[in-house]
Ligand SMILES: *[C@@H]1O[C@H](CO)[C@@H](O)[C@H](O)[C@H]1NC(C)=O
Ligand SMILES: *[C@@H]1O[C@H](CO)[C@@H](O)[C@H](O)[C@H]1NC(C)=O
Ligand SMILES: *[C@@H]1O[C@H](CO)[C@@H](O)[C@H](O)[C@H]1NC(C)=O
Ligand SMILES: *[C@@H]1O[C@H](CO)[C@@H](O)[C@H](O)[C@H]1NC(C)=O
Ligand SMILES: *[C@@H]1O[C@H](CO)[C@@H](O)[C@H](O)[C@H]1NC(C)=O
């Protein structure tokens with residue numbers, strides 16, 4: 001036992017009396033915190049973080065030992081955050097989302113004509129399953145960092161895949177450009193690390209073009225918009241909202257990946273399996289991701305932006321139908 005662990009045990013003595021904290025748990029904490037290179041402000045914060053971590057560890061052990069659960073959870077980079085902190089730092093701010101959602105329902109009606117055209121042209125043959133990863137149409141999983149910029153990853157992923165399908169070139173696009181430039185100064189209501197809306201990214205990119213990750217790399221904080229002119233790269237010409245049924249989302253996925261909004265309040269520690277852990281009676285859309293397919297059982301295949309260490313190598317399988325609100329607000333580039 002090294003000195004650090006001994007010290008930790010001594011520091012935790014008062015807590016140990018109240019809580020049953022075993023050496024095993026302390027070892028788990030020390031291993032986890034050095035793996036994730038945790039640095040805390042002071043001893044008080046460290047003790048608080050340890051308590052949160054221990055609670056989460058117990059929750060994980062309990063969840064994973066129940067054979068009725070269809071998915072497993074584990075420790076990851078979020079394991080010393082409270083649920084509120086996770087929502088605050090990683091997900092989109094609720095009041096901003098509510099504000100954006102009002103705009104969407106109006107926009108959706110404007111796009112109804114396009115929607116019908118698209119559905120008619122491709123509703124004939126629905127594949128039993130589809131996975132755009134196997135077609136080489138999906139870029140590597142990214143990491144948004146401690147910044148609610150999921151919306152820019154969802155939109156960039158959507159454009160990357162469409163660009164591949166249309167132009168046969170798989171290129172990483174710049175999320176940072178979207179975080180910096182799809183802002184109130186340019187006439188959009190998206191707000192950098194607080195949250196934003198993928199449709200505004202498409203509108204912006206259709207006018208200015210989206211450049212590559214290589215040219216405008218990700219830093220995970222909002223800065224000044226650093227592009228000029230209107231010829232910066234890929235430009236989507238047309239996009240549509242997808243109607244909120246499983247059949248519509250499946251048929252859209254036969255055409256390309258789809259940008260989807262979800263409630264990710266309970267996604268933080270997902271490891272593998274079919275996720276169905278959302279509170280279906282209180283869906284709050286607070287995260288944007290990319291749906292890249294569905295399997296034969298109707299589970300949705302989701303690309304997230306929380307690094308390849310999260311979930312199934314950065315992906316999640318979500319139970320069929322409207323799990324976590326996945327049918328609520330979806331978008332696809334069509335030209
Ligand atoms: C699993 O589900 C069955 C049937 O719904 C139930 O009887 C059983 O108590 C559950 N097991 C656990 C460990 O919750
Ligand atoms: C960790 O535990 C805290 C305290 O019980 C809880 O609020 C939170 O949901 C858990 N956070 C994560 C990210 O698992
Ligand atoms: C995209 O960027 C990642 C690094 O974030 C890199 O590993 C990957 O090869 C890039 N993909 C393409 C298609 O350029
Ligand atoms: C903008 O880009 C230029 C060149 O690409 C770079 O030198 C400059 O530091 C960037 N400015 C900001 C604010 O990122
Ligand atoms: C789908 O949209 C309709 C209105 O277009 C709404 O009445 C219904 O509640 C929505 N269903 C779901 C599952 O979101």
Ligand SMILES: *[C@@H]1O[C@H](CO)[C@@H](O)[C@H](O)[C@H]1NC(C)=O
Nearest residue numbers: 246297298299319320321322
């Ligand atoms: C969910 O979808 C499956 C088919 O994918 C269907 O059989 C089932 O009835 C649906 N469940 C709900 C609650 O809508």
